[in-house]
Amino acid sequence: MTKGLYLHIPFCKMKCSYCDFPSTDTWDEELLSAYVKALISDLRASLLAWDKYTIYLGGGTPSILTSALLEELLSVLKELLPDPIEFTIEANPESLTKEKLEIMVQAGVTRVSLGIQSFNDRFLAVLGRIHTGEGAREKAKTAREYFDNLSLDLIFGIPGQTPEELERDLEEALSLEPSHLSAYSLTLEAKTPLARQVEGGNLTLPREEEWLEMFHLIPEKLAERGLERYEISNFSLPGKECLHNLVYWENGEYLGIGASAVSHLEGRRLFREKDPLAYIQRVFQGISPVVDEETLSPWHKVLETAIVGLRTTRGIDPEAIEKRWDAEVSKLKTILEDLEAQGLLERVNNRWRIPERLLPVANDIMVRILEA
Ligand code: SF4
Secondary structure, eight states: OOOOEEEOOOSSSSOOOOSSOBBOOOOOHHHHHHHHHHHHHHHHHOOOSEEEEEEEEEEOGGSSOOOHHHHHHHHHHHHOOOOSEEEEEEEEEGOOOOHHHHHHHHOOOOEEEEEEOOHHHHHHHHHOOOOOSHHHHHHHHHHHHOOSSEEEEEEOTTTTTHHHHHHHHHHHHTTTTTEEEEEEOOOOOOOOOOOHHTTSSOOOOHHHHHHHHHHHHHHHHHHTTOOEETTTTESSSTOOOHHHHHHHHHTTEEEESSTTTTEEEETTTEOSSHHHHHHHHHHHHTTTEEEEEEOOOOOHHHHHHHHHHHBBBOOOOHHHHHHHHHHOOOOHHHHHHHHHTSSSOOTTEEEEEOOOOGGGHHHHHHHHHHHH
16 A cells, blocks of 8 residues: 655744644744754654655645755655655745745655635635735746646635635636645634634624535536546546545555654554654654554544545445454444435445535534444
8 A cells, every 4th residue: 555754844924814733933944944854853763664655745834944945855855765656745825936846846746735725815815824816826827837736725615705706716726727626615723813703703604505505616617627526625637636645545554754743654643742842852852753642443443444535535445444454344334334324325336435415514424423
């Protein structure tokens, strides 16, 4: 099976209003430099001998690294892991430059994922993004000159957004000819500035009917340009699915390097120190950055594989899960059959999946599996 290496850059220029990801806007160049050195040191100490692997540099905002730091990190990756089957870097429009794109190409990066979220300045302001629609358009065009394999991220269900406005965002995105598009529904995370504004009545989320219209509009529009859904929120041209994310959705093995990164290796989950400064200190002092770990029980492995697999349109095959984990799956089969009898799952060629019409309530179906 393909393995995944994830490297986390937990820094952003400014915190977006909806964000509860592990990232901070408190940093300076000295901290960035120390962090990259710690990341490299952690990577060298943790590296595993893998034949087939992907690399994903995510954040935060990886493109916030200066060109020199990006080059330093990518040259070490090229030395240690020269043959990834896919190498993705996440970038944001405000910090992506031609120079950085050039460095990425030279280092063997194969794919860029650009955080656009919307081309509409009104919604970008609501989301607290610091780029403009014009800036996003321009950087996406530039990125496309360097990478055929370009993924764009959009958010829908933004306060005040109508299906027509989402349609315009989708059309703009498609005009940039991405090979992949992620369209995430806005989630109001507790205690974020955006959640407080909605709770305080200053902003209003789209009504449920509007949200549903948007949810169904996305695959319809994207299919016009050949992008097909392969996961609830992810669409691609044939053969351009994100291989790294497929590792997660197959509950495969991955090594996470960096502050707050999580690894899944040999039936265990390892959690690295969350605070970037404390992470750097641990690495420099020769103390393991892994601060917590859990060993997954056979049932836990089966359940997790089923839950993440049901996010994909391919669905899951309990027999394959049984073989892979050498674990009993009769309980899982009973749960799946019950849900199938209730019309909440469908079985196609011995694979269970969530019917497309029920994808808007996929989370509720997964909760039922978890609670069964
Ligand atoms: S760019 Fe991404 S990680 Fe950074 S603050 Fe915004 S949403 Fe969070």
